[in-house]
Amino acid sequence: MKKIFLSVVILFTSLLLTAQQSKPVNVAGPKAGMLTGVVLEGVSNTPVEYANVALYSKRDSSVVGGTVTDSKGVFKIAKLAPGPYYAYVKFIGFETELINNIRITPGEPNVDLGVIRLRPGAENIEGVEIVGERNQIVYKLDKKIITPATIISSQGGTAVDVLENTPSVQVDIEGNVSLRGSENFMVLIDGRPTPLDPSDALQQIPASTIENIEIITNPSAKYDPDGTSGIINIITKKNMLEGISGKINVNADTKGAYGGDGLISFRNSKLNAFVGINYNQRVRTGHRTLENHNIFNDTTLYTLTEGDRGGGRLSAGIKAGIDYSITDKDIISINGRVSQMAFERNSTNNYTEYSLPYSSAYELISISDDNSKRSHDFYSGNIMYQHLFNDDGHKIEASVNYQAGTSDDISLNEKTTENGTLLLGQKSTEIGEDRDIRIKVDYVYPISDKYKLEAGYQSRLESEAEDYLYYEADLSTGEYINIPSFNNNSAYTRNIHAVYGMFAGEYSKISYQLGLRGEYTDRVMEHEGDDEPFTINRFDLFPTLHTAFQLPAEQQIYVSYARRIERPRNWFLEPFLSWMDAYNIRTGNPELLPEYIDSYELGYLNQFEDSYFSFEGFFRQTHNKVERTRTTYEGNIMLNSFENVGTDYSTGVEAMYNGKLTKWWTLTATGNLYHYLVKGELYGKEFEQTSINYGGRLSNTFTISRNTRMQLDGMYRGPSATAQGEMKGFFFSNLSLKQQLLDRKMTLTLQVSDIFGTGKHEAYIYGENYYSHYVFERDAPVFRATLTWNFNNYRPDRKSRNGESGDGDMQIDDF
Numbered sequence: 001m002k003k004i005f006l007s008v009v010i011l012f013t014s015l016l017l018t019a020q021q022s023k024p025v026n027v028a029g030p031k032a033g034m035l036t037g038v039v040l041e042g043v044s045n046t047p048v049e050y051a052n053v054a055l056y057s058k059r060d061s062s063v064v065g066g067t068v069t070d071s072k073g074v075f076k077i078a079k080l081a082p083g084p085y086y087a088y089v090k091f092i093g094f095e096t097e098l099i100n101n102i103r104i105t106p107g108e109p110n111v112d113l114g115v116i117r118l119r120p121g122a123e124n125i126e127g128v129e130i131v132g133e134r135n136q137i138v139y140k141l142d143k144k145i146i147t148p149a150t151i152i153s154s155q156g157g158t159a160v161d162v163l164e165n166t167p168s169v170q171v172d173i174e175g176n177v178s179l180r181g182s183e184n185f186m187v188l189i190d191g192r193p194t195p196l197d198p199s200d201a202l203q204q205i206p207a208s209t210i211e212n213i214e215i216i217t218n219p220s221a222k223y224d225p226d227g228t229s230g231i232i233n234i235i236t237k238k239n240m241l242e243g244i245s246g247k248i249n250v251n252a253d254t255k256g257a258y259g260g261d262g263l264i265s266f267r268n269s270k271l272n273a274f275v276g277i278n279y280n281q282r283v284r285t286g287h288r289t290l291e292n293h294n295i296f297n298d299t300t301l302y303t304l305t306e307g308d309r310g311g312g313r314l315s316a317g318i319k320a321g322i323d324y325s326i327t328d329k330d331i332i333s334i335n336g337r338v339s340q341m342a343f344e345r346n347s348t349n350n351y352t353e354y355s356l357p358y359s360s361a362y363e364l365i366s367i368s369d370d371n372s373k374r375s376h377d378f379y380s381g382n383i384m385y386q387h388l389f390n391d392d393g394h395k396i397e398a399s400v401n402y403q404a405g406t407s408d409d410i411s412l413n414e415k416t417t418e419n420g421t422l423l424l425g426q427k428s429t430e431i432g433e434d435r436d437i438r439i440k441v442d443y444v445y446p447i448s449d450k451y452k453l454e455a456g457y458q459s460r461l462e463s464e465a466e467d468y469l470y471y472e473a474d475l476s477t478g479e480y481i482n483i484p485s486f487n488n489n490s491a492y493t494r495n496i497h498a499v500y501g502m503f504a505g506e507y508s509k510i511s512y513q514l515g516l517r518g519e520y521t522d523r524v525m526e527h528e529g530d531d532e533p534f535t536i537n538r539f540d541l542f543p544t545l546h547t548a549f550q551l552p553a554e555q556q557i558y559v560s561y562a563r564r565i566e567r568p569r570n571w572f573l574e575p576f577l578s579w580m581d582a583y584n585i586r587t588g589n590p591e592l593l594p595e596y597i598d599s600y601e602l603g604y605l606n607q608f609e610d611s612y613f614s615f616e617g618f619f620r621q622t623h624n625k626v627e628r629t630r631t632t633y634e635g636n637i638m639l640n641s642f643e644n645v646g647t648d649y650s651t652g653v654e655a656m657y658n659g660k661l662t663k664w665w666t667l668t669a670t671g672n673l674y675h676y677l678v679k680g681e682l683y684g685k686e687f688e689q690t691s692i693n694y695g696g697r698l699s700n701t702f703t704i705s706r707n708t709r710m711q712l713d714g715m716y717r718g719p720s721a722t723a724q725g726e727m728k729g730f731f732f733s734n735l736s737l738k739q740q741l742l743d744r745k746m747t748l749t750l751q752v753s754d755i756f757g758t759g760k761h762e763a764y765i766y767g768e769n770y771y772s773h774y775v776f777e778r779d780a781p782v783f784r785a786t787l788t789w790n791f792n793n794y795r796p797d798r799k800s801r802n803g804e805s806g807d808g809d810m811q812i813d814d815f
Contacts, residue, residue: 159210226565332383350365372412436460585640630772698715
């Protein structure tokens, strides 16, 4: 899948250059000829999907036609006039194949070139020295596909480090990820959901275990409609060579982070089995300042906070699985995972409190030690069965996915005077259990070469239960005593049943796909102390449309629409009060409505010599917009919650350029610009906030020698508005060096993150009778080293057994 756009780039180049340099074809005779063939990988004999086939006239070397191969490696070029031709078959990472002496005649109008085998050109396989380079980003009609191996700065990091260099994605300096300005998106791992919040899930996946990342901003009806801004699908590595092979990575940095992972695989003609293990400890430290103003009548209370903050993330786990071909048309896959995650945060803050007009009652200098730890242990299992009715893509697939886990949170906040006298002690614990069962059936029926029908059913059965206990310190003894009035427990169940249908077709140079998904949601939330549970029984429809227009010189325009939903997370709804620290308290809002999103996109792709350019325009409207809110709770204590604030509108453009400036210098430049408007009513008052948001990235890759590459990246994210204030912009840059050793069996990567220490998170929040200014600056730069060893010629499988990269892959461009 990652090769798709790379292959299209080659085809665009050949067609564009020839079209610009040559006269139109002048071949006499009726255009009834047809050229067909099959393209396979020379090493593994597997089909090469999206290989480019460009056909030229021998009479004047003008381009006659071109196409790309389908999932079986098959290609077809029709409406050919009689005459002599030659063809080039090209695919990034493979040597170009020239097929000469092709002749179409009235007596033999159909020519079958048979099997064309491409020789590899991008790796060291079975002792053969191969030179080449894979592209960082591949564009498909409905997604962008990111290749982590090409992003040197992500080596030894996580999925978040990969996404720092990805179009449509923004990452702040605390590792929080947003997709087109929204933190509400869905994360899938190999097409299956994760129980974690999106940013937490991405920060626990090692970059070295990822084959590619799919960015899907307007998913088709086959996908779950959850997520304001779309889906990020993580495709993990699997081996494609027969026999035993594997890969081991170890890493460490100057802030105390360290870790490693390994994967070993066995494969033959019937069976593919793998076992993987990972352990990674991440460390993030920095400095925080916060200024709060709380106004009461004619008095303003000031609270100034300054201190150091540290944090760590532990992720460890083991996974295993097998794929077995029962027959040529029946495949069964079984895999499982056991994981442990822990998130720890600690800080020591100096507080200065005073009032204007001055009053000694509000004057205080204190120190607060805040410590929290959250752990989540979970396990999951999946079984999938696929039956192929024939070789034209007619198939049915059924799967069951089960995952369950336990969580344990503990928080301790102690506030003391400068001489160590305890002024306040707060401790809370929260223990929870969760379970998620998904049953899914997908059916694909190709009506003809140009038309395809898909349909499916899915059930999502989710449940959670949590117990919360709150303690305060006895200031005379230091003993922590439970406060029953703050204790709470909650139980949450949500069952979603869905059906969908899609129809895809082709007319002339237009490809299209229509989809409709219907979902029934049954949700019950019970909370201690409430007489009646909070319930939802609702049926929703989610239409989708994807269309592509083929332009001259193989340029392409695509248009899409999708309706989506963002359902409130469980802890957004919990109606009880819980203390965050001495100055912040939090409560959920069980009356929250889900967000409904209408998303429109218009895109353009073009290819030039050794480069390509893409341009995307988008408009997204979110109804029942949910935002985090802050109000005064009591004195200088702030209440944090969630509200439906109204409607927001995002209208913007994204552009990307990738090209070789010289033989040794490749540049990737991306930029985005969009207008953001949010308006509605909050706490009885109407509001309207607008901002012009912009940002960009530059990634420079320098090929120093056959075994040495260097990468220099820079990223800027501009300021943006919120319902209660604004976020300031920031910039940072990274430098990486990759050196291959021991006949390319081992790789050493050295990195420097945030070279100039410019990354920071700054926000202003305004409200009636209060004001906040927050700044967090991480400790930088950070130096990291990663060592990778491949044994027995490990090669990642670049597509799954059925030719798709993950669950719900849209095949509109197969025609």
